Amino acid sequence: MDWINAILQGILLGGLYALFAAGLSLIFGVMRLVNIAHGDFIVLAAFLGLTITTTLGLSPLLALILVVPVMAGIGYGLQRLVLNQTLGDDILPPLLVTFGLSVIIQNGLLEIYSADPQKISAGALETASVALPGDLNIGVLPLLMFGVAVAVIAGLQWIFYRSALGRAFRAVSDKQDIAQLMGLNKAHIFGLAMALSLAVVGLAGVFLGIRTSFDPSIGPGRLIFGFEAVIIGGLGNLWGTLIGGIILGVSQNIGAQINPGWQLLAGHIAFLIVLAVRPRGLFPRID
Amino acid sequence: MPDALLSTKALEAHYGDFQALFGISIDVQPAEVVAIIGANGAGKTTLMRSITGLIRNKPEMVVWKGRAIGALRADQVAHLGIAMVPEGRQLFQSLSVEENLMIGGQMGRKGPWTLKTVQDLFPLLQERRHVPATALSGGQQQMVAIGRALMSNPDILLFDEISLGLAPIVIKSIYEALPAIIGEGMSAIIVEQDIAKAVSVSHRVYCLQEGRVSLQGRPDELTREAISAAYFGV
Numbered sequence A: 001m002d003w004i005n006a007i008l009q010g011i012l013l014g015g016l017y018a019l020f021a022a023g024l025s026l027i028f029g030v031m032r033l034v035n036i037a038h039g040d041f042i043v044l045a046a047f048l049g050l051t052i053t054t055t056l057g058l059s060p061l062l063a064l065i066l067v068v069p070v071m072a073g074i075g076y077g078l079q080r081l082v083l084n085q086t087l088g089d090d091i092l093p094p095l096l097v098t099f100g101l102s103v104i105i106q107n108g109l110l111e112i113y114s115a116d117p118q119k120i121s122a123g124a125l126e127t128a129s130v131a132l133p134g135d136l137n138i139g140v141l142p143l144l145m146f147g148v149a150v151a152v153i154a155g156l157q158w159i160f161y162r163s164a165l166g167r168a169f170r171a172v173s174d175k176q177d178i179a180q181l182m183g184l185n186k187a188h189i190f191g192l193a194m195a196l197s198l199a200v201v202g203l204a205g206v207f208l209g210i211r212t213s214f215d216p217s218i219g220p221g222r223l224i225f226g227f228e229a230v231i232i233g234g235l236g237n238l239w240g241t242l243i244g245g246i247i248l249g250v251s252q253n254i255g256a257q258i259n260p261g262w263q264l265l266a267g268h269i270a271f272l273i274v275l276a277v278r279p280r281g282l283f284p285r286i287d
Numbered sequence B: 001m002p003d004a005l006l007s008t009k010a011l012e013a014h015y016g017d018f019q020a021l022f023g024i025s026i027d028v029q030p031a032e033v034v035a036i037i038g039a040n041g042a043g044k045t046t047l048m049r050s051i052t053g054l055i056r057n058k059p060e061m062v063v064w065k066g067r068a069i070g071a072l073r074a075d076q077v078a079h080l081g082i083a084m085v086p087e088g089r090q091l092f093q094s095l096s097v098e099e100n101l102m103i104g105g106q107m108g109r110k111g112p113w114t115l116k117t118v119q120d121l122f123p124l125l126q127e128r129r130h131v132p133a134t135a136l137s138g139g140q141q142q143m144v145a146i147g148r149a150l151m152s153n154p155d156i157l158l159f160d161e162i163s164l165g166l167a168p169i170v171i172k173s174i175y176e177a178l179p180a181i182i183g184e185g186m187s188a189i190i191v192e193q194d195i196a197k198a199v200s201v202s203h204r205v206y207c208l209q210e211g212r213v214s215l216q217g218r219p220d221e222l223t224r225e226a227i228s229a230a231y232f233g234v
């Protein structure tokens, strides 16, 4: 039973990892930009959620109504004012700039919130659970987060492949010059892509903050989970990213079940095994 | 002479240190079809890229309806009603045939061209609308590229070597469709290396040679000898 429970919890955790990963995957797909500060933005969103819940007394789920648009706005502004200037034939400048951003966000958060671990309280929801047959209990909150993650992936998939915005994303990704000839301002389209990416980050950050304690230093670790989920699933495939997140979550929980110290290691090992067997991930879409 | 719809004024263009265009001045009148001919490397594509804003210049070097537009971005130029069928077709490989057409229409400029009228012009694009655009044959891809440009209901359409790499029979059918494409009131610039093809459909011809206009005039004014001299520089 413990094992089944570990696997079940791992699947639910995978939903959160997919949320870490989806925004990363989106902006890589649209503009070939790897955002090293992605994990730190997740933590920033968690602190934003914390501040809103404690100062306004809102429940964390209501706080999302503020956190998500604020993060989207930060994303759009950041892209237009800073990141667009770094994009070009050379892949190094965006890496360096987002690495710098990562350092700035971590230190800024440290200055404001100190290094103490924090947690967002979700009240009674945190302990609510549903009983499954066979003595299994799963928390309502993890279940809710997983459901939201699946909905977000489905929504992004719809935007990307069915909407006019997604058509513009794909066109700019294919051929920037020609997309401009079609009247698309790529600076604006890239801004929208980063806004969408950080909107998902807003959601992921608040969920992270409800689920576990966090402090300003944990961003890079979340970035790694996100990367691993994207790579396991295969570049450019959003449903693949969800599966990648689940594989990562399940491996971590199985590892922890064997020995509590092996949790992270087991996730990395699963990642390496997938890479060794399928270097382009399980379901790649981008060549 | 009436006011030109589009003109370039002593246009220069550079790729880094390399100068590709030296003081090009051309004009296109409303409803006029202008051919631009010239050998490979003469600067025809560079001229098209300068007009459409893919290469940015001093504002007054490109004038559209009396407005200096040389420094605008390509997407701003597109909104003014200047569309291009680029050399090599350049379809979006992640988009289906229909999506390629729709992306051309997303600026929402009003006019005769809609998904339906483009598909009526090229019925094949309706039949194969869900196929990835790059899965089509070269000639069919050229139809998509033309349809995509038409979807923005432009006031002027620039065709950059639409016959390049296509079979003669396909070229023939595309040129037969041109009058219906250009239609009433629209202007066009037709860039070709094939002199006869371009001259047959145009009101006026410019010949480029090594980044300069080497000859210009109405087709009936130009002798074959003059054209070959201007074309090959012999």
Ligand SMILES: Nc1ncnc2c1ncn2[C@@H]1O[C@H](COP(=O)(O)OP(=O)(O)O)[C@@H](O)[C@H]1O
Residues within 6 Å of the ligand: B015, B018, B020, B038, B039, B040, B041, B042, B043, B044, B045, B046, B047
């Ligand atoms: N991206 C580029 N970088 C450097 N030089 C270029 C580039 N594109 C074209 N050129 C040069 O500019 C000149 C004009 O090229 P182009 O406009 O493509 O000619 P055409 O379309 O008439 O064949 C040529 O000498 C070509 O080598």
Ligand SMILES: [Mg+2]
Residues within 6 Å of the ligand: B044, B045, B046, B087, B161
């Ligand atoms: Mg050319």
